Amino acid sequence: MRFQAILRLKCSHCCQGAVFRRPFVMHRTCGHCGIVFERERGYFMMSVFVGYVMCFFVVIPVMVGLYLTIRPSMNGYLIGAVVALVLAIPLIFHYARVVWLHLDELMDPRPNPPT
Numbered sequence: 001m002r003f004q005a006i007l008r009l010k011c012s013h014c015c016q017g018a019v020f021r022r023p024f025v026m027h028r029t030c031g032h033c034g035i036v037f038e039r040e041r042g043y044f045m046m047s048v049f050v051g052y053v054m055c056f057f058v059v060i061p062v063m064v065g066l067y068l069t070i071r072p073s074m075n076g077y078l079i080g081a082v083v084a085l086v087l088a089i090p091l092i093f094h095y096a097r098v099v100w101l102h103l104d105e106l107m108d109p110r111p112n113p114p115t
């Protein structure tokens, strides 16, 4: 259930409400359960580290793929990595925040908000 919610960019508390209103713009609260996504100022700074790890999962397969196919020069690897990361930025941005929300919910569950 939680894995599906992460894949579908859903709320970490109820796994139902959408986290993003439109690309790169989050809802302030969950439309389904009402929790505030940003618990405190700077809350999403930790998602930068999650995104950093995700970058490795993008770059390493590209590097291995380049090595196994065309074996470019060092600049070729660098260009391949940059192109892959630029193309993956939207996915990494969205999934880093949602993965961070879910990790934080697992480590420090929120009480149900008053209705």
Ligand SMILES: [Zn+2]
Binding pocket: 011, 012, 013, 014, 015, 016, 017, 030, 031, 032, 033, 034, 035
């Ligand atoms: Zn919710």
